[in-house]
Amino acid sequence: MGSLTTFIKAIRNSKTIANERAIIRKESAKIRSSFRDINLDNDKRRKNIEKLIYLYIIGESTYFGQVECLKLLASNEYIDKKVGYLATMLFINDNEILTLLTNSLDIDLKSSDHLIVGLALCTLGNVANYELANDLYPNIENLINSNKLYIKKKAVVVASALVEKDSNLGEIFLPYLNDLLNNKNHSVLLSSCALIESIYNNNEILRNDLIKLIPKILSHLKLLCNSGYSSEFKGIPDPFLFVSLLRTIRILMSNEGINDRNIDKNIENLNDLLTQICAKFENCKLNSGYAILYETVKTIFAIKLDSSIKVLGINILSKFLIQKDNNVRYVALETLLQVIDYEPLAVQRHRSLIVGCLYDGDISIRRRSLELIFNIINEQNFKLLINELIKYLKTENDEEIKIYLTKQLLISINKFNKNTNNFNWSLKILIPILNLSGNYCNENILSTIIAMIMQSKEDQLIKDILKELIKTLKEGLYDQFGLMIVTVWCLGEYFDLISNESLIEDNSINIINSVLSVSNYFNENEKNQLKIYTLMTCLKLSVKFQNSKNIEKLRQIIKSFNNDISLDIQIRSIEYLKIFGEKMSIKKGLLERMPAPIIKTQDNLSLMDRTVKESSSVSNASASTSNKGNIIEDLLGDDFKTNSSGKETKKEIKDTTIDLLSDIFGSSSIKPNEVKTTNTNIVEPLSIEGFKDENIKFGIIEGEIGEGKCELQAIVKNINSNNYEINNLSVSCAVPKSQKLQLSSINKTNLNNGEFTLLNIQITGNKGSKIKIRVKLSYEINNNGIKIDKQFDFSKITKLL
Structure with a gap:
């Protein structure tokens, strides 16, 4: 059998998939045969395991090497253990085989070689199950007390992993946190934060005990904020520890049910500290600095702090919006969406920056910006922002965004049309919306638009709208489904308002024929809908036309649908013809204007699922919410x-x-x-x-x-x-x-x-x-x-x- 290097080269040099599969099958067979040799030495076993690791990486089956990994762990050589533990973490997923691992881990966790102990800790943290956690937690306890920081930090991280497997172990490791937080080593503090979070999320009974650690965490945060700049992180104090400490504070202090007499004092100290952090990194241009500021903002809105510092948090996010990095701007928009309920006026001040993001080249930024704009619309900026959104609708080509934008525009217009000025303006603005995105209007949108028109009590306004609809449609926009539906319906309902105008009966019939002629270009559902609307319009116009020749044309249009492929349209056609033949007195009573329906109010839509709007906690401590x-x-x-x-x-x-x-x-x-x-x-x-x-x-x-x-x-x-x-x-x-x-x-x-x-x-x-x-x-x-x-x-x- 060749070396690992030879094996990899052979696979990479294969010219066909068949050749590659043949090499893999042949080598796998040799490895299995080799494992059957009872005299196989560890050197050959290790080389075989290395090949299996490579096979695992390229997606091949390696189950037959699981037990051999355990045999390799029994070796006293570090290189054997290193390969063995790596393979163990990758291959073994069977609980019975993991049980066989207990003895090897127990021995290596007690080894005098800190490198071997590190390997065992790494493996335990990755593969631990309930049984391993309960069997080996005493070893972890001993290692947490180790004088070697390399071992201590790993042991604390493993402790956090074991608590996730068995929440009761939180009681075992909780007493060690006091001493761990007294340590100034950054690695130990990072791992301690992980343990605090694990205990908090998995054992609710111990949460009040964890609250008592807040002053120590705040002192570390303050020390870090006041420390000199680190050359290791390009002039920024350790950003990893900064973010971890802020996250831990947020988790511990965002719980409304905590029982801590010093909570007010802690909040006051935190308030000052967060302000200091914002001032320190406000002008930072590094991603690490943005990460610290972002975590600070999340903490500001997760805890009940002063309104002034919340405004500061909004201002920090607004500065993110002018950065060139797409990720930074996306984070700012997403966070503003989550915190807008806290300080809506502060978000409003940065309206121009948010609107500017609508024209960004990144579609994800446009989506978040669009959603945020609809959340900041109010009575004062209603007309301004709606006009901006209609202007944006002309440039957007993404179908999903157009569907969302059309629906959300209607919801917003309906929401802010309570006073007469807004209502009249809203009705007129519906026409350009239909003009631009008529094909993205479903039945609910169209019914709401028609209901809004019917709500108007001014005949002159409806007359102007109908004339504008007809004018827009005659300009050749017969590819806009929604525009045609609304125009045809309004024509039948309000024709008497324009009957004395230049738009006479012949033009109305031409519009109906034009709509029917292009109906075949739409899908079956839309085509049938157009036919149904035109049938009803023809029937209603029959009592409003004066010219008998034109009335007969309406009858012929209705009659032409007697043999339509749709049974529903056939039935309507036959029934309408019967009504058509009734006396005028009966027809006028049947075909009077419809009463205006109540417009249903709708909540804002979302381009992204937001099951939980993180109210008191932007990043909730529980794993489920996150x-x-x-x-x-x-x-x-x-x-x-x-x-x-x-x-x-x-x-x-x-x-x-x-x-x-x-x-x-x-x-x-x-x-x-x-x-x-x-x-x-x-x-x-x-x-x-x-x-x-x-x-x-x-x-x-x-x-x-x-x-x-x-x-x-x-x-x-x-x-x-x-x-x-x-x-x-x-x-x-x-x-x-x-x-x-x-x-x-x-x-x-x-x-x-x-x-x-x-x-x-x-x-x-x-x-x-x-x-x-x-x-x-x-x-x-x-x-x-x-x-x-x-x-x-x-x-x-x-x-x-």
């Missing part, structure tokens, strides 16, 4: 297994439950069709609420809990107040790696208002372990094509008995 809004698969990491159901399930899942990460975590524990799903909308069962927004509600119904097993039932209900339908619903769930999840498939992916669907959840794990489920809901509203993702953690259930 993960909200992200794609569930990206955030589960090594601690979660995931199952999926609904539309998002892949072909291989079919209609059965399956462990999506079975290839990574081992064989799936889920048996097809083992869990049956029921779905009824007769009586909604009582449930523990886990999540609720304006569209959807998620709850859990407890079943049998015992013997390390938990039977649950999830309920998802459509609670939309606007009677919208929820479409393409899918539910994904995940549990910690120490537990196993079985999730049934979802039967109903479309829910009408008030309907709900059920799916079964089965969790198995160690007795006494806490049940925590991460849930992701994905759905659309009225098939609008915009996917909404909601992610949250549910932990309100009893522990496994």
Whole structure:
């Protein structure tokens, strides 16, 4: 067998995939044969393991080398242990094999060679499970007391990892924090912050004890702020420690339920310290300085501090907006979106900078800027910003942004049209919106536009709008679906207002014919909608026209749809013809102007999921909140297994439950069709609420809990107040790696208002372990094509008995 270098060169020099696969198969077979040799020495074993590491990197199977890694750890040579531990961290994911690792780790953690101890610590921190954490925490305790900083810092980091595996270990490591925070070494302080955060997030009982450490953390932060500049970080005091200390302070002081008599004094000290940090790094042009300022701003808004320092935080973010770095500007816009509720006037002062970001070359910056602008619109700047947004609408080519912008413009216009001046101006501004983005108007948008026109009590205003609509349409904009719909509808409803104008009956018929002639260029749904609107307009015009020749033309248009491919249009055509033939007195009564409907108010939309607007905490201490809004698969990491159901399930899942990460975590524990799903909308069962927004509600119904097993039932209900339908619903769930999840498939992916669907959840794990489920809901509203993702953690259930 050749060396690792030879093996890598052979693979890289392969001219075809077939040659590459042949080399890999041949070498893998040689390695397996070599492992069967009972006289194999460690030197050859190490070389084989090195090749397996390379195979792992390129995605090949290496499961057959797991036990050999453990044999390599038994060697007394450092190089053997180094390769062995590296391979162990990469290859081994089986709990039974990890148990065999306990003895090797125990021996190496007690070694006199600090390098070997470091290897063992690194491995334990990466692969620890519940059992390893409970078996080896005494070793970590001893190493935390080590005089060697290299060992101490690693031991503290490992302690934080063990607490995540077993929250009860927080009580073991908590007493060491006092001494650790007395240490001035930056590495030890960094690892101490990690341990504090781990204990805080995993053991709520110990939070008040951690609060007592705030004065020490503040003293380190003050010392760091007042320290000289470091050449190691280009003239900035250690930014890593700065950020870590600020994050730790934010976590400890953002909890409203803390019981600390000195909290007011601590807040006063922190207030002064944050002001000092902002002043120190205000003119810094380095990314490390921006990182410190950003973390400072997050801390300012996470804790109940003075209004003046919150204004300072907004001003810091505004200075980010004029930087050339896209990442810095994106961070500023995103943070301003999260904190605008605290100091809206302070954000308003930087309106021109925010609007300027609309024309940035980076689409992500344009999106955040656009969303922020809609959040700062008020009575005073309403007209100014709407005009800016319409101007921007002319230049934007991204379809998703155009859809969002059109909808949000209408919501904002509807929100601020309470006084007469704004209302009249709003009606006129609808025409350029339809002119620019008529094809991005769905039924809800169009119905709201028509409702707004109907709300007007001034005939002259409606007359002017109708004339402008007709003029705009005649300029050749027959490719704008929304513009055609609104124009045709207004023509039928308000033709009597312009009947004495130059826009006479012939022009109206020409408009109708032109609309029908281009209807085939739209999709089936839009085409049918245009036909329905023109049919109704023709019927309404039949009582407003005076010329019998033109009235007959209207009748012929309606009659032409008798054989339409759509049954609905056929029925309408036949019914309208019958009405057409009735006496004028009857027709006028049937075809009077419609009464103005109430315009439904809508909340601001978002280009990005914002399930939790971080109110008292921009970055909440809990791990669940910090993960909200992200794609569930990206955030589960090594601690979660995931199952999926609904539309998002892949072909291989079919209609059965399956462990999506079975290839990574081992064989799936889920048996097809083992869990049956029921779905009824007769009586909604009582449930523990886990999540609720304006569209959807998620709850859990407890079943049998015992013997390390938990039977649950999830309920998802459509609670939309606007009677919208929820479409393409899918539910994904995940549990910690120490537990196993079985999730049934979802039967109903479309829910009408008030309907709900059920799916079964089965969790198995160690007795006494806490049940925590991460849930992701994905759905659309009225098939609008915009996917909404909601992610949250549910932990309100009893522990496994």
